[in-house]
Amino acid sequence: MIDHILDTAEQLEDIARNKEQSDILAGKILAVLFFEPSTRTRMSFETAIMRLGGNVLNLGSVDISSIAKGESLADTIRVVAGYSNAIVLRHPMEGAAKLASEFSSVPILNAGDGAGHHPTQTFLDLYTIRRESHLEGLKIALAGDLKYGRTVHSLCYALSHYGADITLVSPEELRMPQEIINDLKNRGLNVTETDSMESAIKDVDVLYMTRVQKERFPDDAEYQKVANRLKITPELLESARSEMKIMHPLPRTTEIDPGVDATPHACYFQQSFYGVPVRMALLALVMGAME
Amino acid sequence: MSASKKEIRVQPIENGTVIDHITAGQALNVLKILGISGVSSGVVSVLINAPGEAGNKDVVKIEGRELEADEADRISLIAPNATINIIRDFEVQEKKNVEIPRHVEGIVKCINSNCISNSNEPVASKFEVRNLKSGIELRCDYCERVISENIAEHLL
Ligand SMILES: Nc1ncnc2c1ncn2[C@@H]1O[C@H](COP(=O)(O)OP(=O)(O)O)[C@@H](O)[C@H]1O
Ligand SMILES: [Zn+2]
Numbered sequence: 001m002i003d004h005i006l007d008t009a010e011q012l013e014d015i016a017r018n019k020e021q022s023d024i025l026a027g028k029i030l031a032v033l034f035f036e037p038s039t040r041t042r043m044s045f046e047t048a049i050m051r052l053g054g055n056v057l058n059l060g061s062v063d064i065s066s067i068a069k070g071e072s073l074a075d076t077i078r079v080v081a082g083y084s085n086a087i088v089l090r091h092p093m094e095g096a097a098k099l100a101s102e103f104s105s106v107p108i109l110n111a112g113d114g115a116g117h118h119p120t121q122t123f124l125d126l127y128t129i130r131r132e133s134h135l136e137g138l139k140i141a142l143a144g145d146l147k148y149g150r151t152v153h154s155l156c157y158a159l160s161h162y163g164a165d166i167t168l169v170s171p172e173e174l175r176m177p178q179e180i181i182n183d184l185k186n187r188g189l190n191v192t193e194t195d196s197m198e199s200a201i202k203d204v205d206v207l208y209m210t211r212v213q214k215e216r217f218p219d220d221a222e223y224q225k226v227a228n229r230l231k232i233t234p235e236l237l238e239s240a241r242s243e244m245k246i247m248h249p250l251p252r253t254t255e256i257d258p259g260v261d262a263t264p265h266a267c268y269f270q271q272s273f274y275g276v277p278v279r280m281a282l283l284a285l286v287m288g289a290m291e
Numbered sequence: 292m293s294a295s296k297k298e299i300r301v302q303p304i305e306n307g308t309v310i311d312h313i314t315a316g317q318a319l320n321v322l323k324i325l326g327i328s329g330v331s332s333g334v335v336s337v338l339i340n341a342p343g344e345a346g347n348k349d350v351v352k353i354e355g356r357e358l359e360a361d362e363a364d365r366i367s368l369i370a371p372n373a374t375i376n377i378i379r380d381f382e383v384q385e386k387k388n389v390e391i392p393r394h395v396e397g398i399v400k401c402i403n404s405n406c407i408s409n410s411n412e413p414v415a416s417k418f419e420v421r422n423l424k425s426g427i428e429l430r431c432d433y434c435e436r437v438i439s440e441n442i443a444e445h446l447l
Binding site: 070072073074091092093094095096098099102113114115116 | 432434
């Protein structure tokens with residue numbers, strides 16, 4: 001199933017790049033229900049439906065809509081399903097997409113449910129790895145906030161379908177929860193932990209960076225110390241393999257030096273672009289325009 | 292000394308259900324799961340910490356009501372060794388163990404305060420039940436959070 005979605009995305013990539021035109025979703029309406037702010041995910045879904053000839057129906061601002069008047073998510077979904085062919089939902093509470101799917105007559109695409117899931121991000125991460133590196137026999141280092149970062153947790157679980165060598169780089173306070181590490185090992189992944197960027201990046205195909213949030217630290221000094229230790233710079237990259245790719249879900253703060261952008265390692269802007277063909281594939285599949 | 296003298300501390304019931312071998316201390320939670328409260332009709336007697344062959348146990352006797360299998364099975368979440376005895380005409384007519392259901396709805400509250408099932412939505416909480424060596428685990432259908440301890444404390 002995952003591979004089929006990735007294959008479909010690859011077929012649609014030229015349309016995403018606007019090298020080819022398509023109207024396979026002409027006459028279809030995608031309702032975009034974001035109960036939380038987002039730019040990338042929302043815009044790439046909107047681009048995806050438009051590139052395939054469909055239209056977008058936006059919820060507008062939550063505080064002036066009926067939700068502000070206390071309407072339940074269940075009711076909102078039932079109403080909006082009547083206006084659209086599929087609904088993209090971002091909601092601050094865990095399980096919101098699952099609930100929505102119980103009340104919707106059209107497909108629901110989960111664009112993030114609180115600390116729960118953000119599956120389209122995981123698909124685009126996998127797609128990026130497949131396009132820019134390789135999924136089979138992957139050696140990947142994940143760096144930054146591995147404790148709270150759901151993106152990296154989901155990606156690791158997804159990689160367990162392919163098998164991978166995973167190196168986790170994080171400060172002591174932001175290590176990946178032991179239950180997750182055990183789970184990953186039980187699924188056949190090789191997992192090692194380190195707090196040294198230098199050693200972690202030497203032998204990997206992909207370095208996946210994440211943001212370390214200031215709020216996680218007692219004071220600014222402590223945060224700065226950690227942030228500096230996890231920072232990736234052109235100098236540090238000298239010890240990396242030439243084909244090593246750096247990914248980041250964006251937005252970045254200080255963890256990737258802008259000097260890295262011009263190196264062949266930088267891959268995060270491609271990654272954010274790949275959100276478009278991946279979401280096009282999901283839309284085309286759930287709306288029945290492709291099989 | 293006859294068994295009946297030792298065992299039956301309350302008056303025999305004519306028709307109804309005796310839930311025996313309830314984990315000691317869980318009788319009131321059993322009533323809660325079954326939705327039995329003071330306003331329910333019919334006599335309900337509760338024995339707490341009654342001595343049994345395998346240590347103390349609780350017993351609940353419900354007059355005039357025969358528990359359905361799916362009602363009885365919910366009890367297994369907090370009293371996996373409970374036995375259900377259907378009494379007709381003062382005699383035990385049927386005896387069965389409770390079976391751990393695969394899925395439960397509307398009995399337990401999710402421990403994740405940010406779970407959509409804890410908000411004002413028109414849905415019952417729903418859990419997948421897993422029977423592990425370490426005990427019973429409930430996994431929320433919505434947020435996937437697992438309750439592995441003190442299930443009784445999270446009854447709705
Ligand atoms: N007519 C009755 N009224 C009330 N309780 C009863 C009656 N008959 C049996 N019981 C109770 O139901 C439970 C099961 O009865 P029984 O099958 O005789 O015992 P056991 O399961 O210990 O072999 C016991 O706790 C017993 O005291
Ligand atoms: Zn939940």
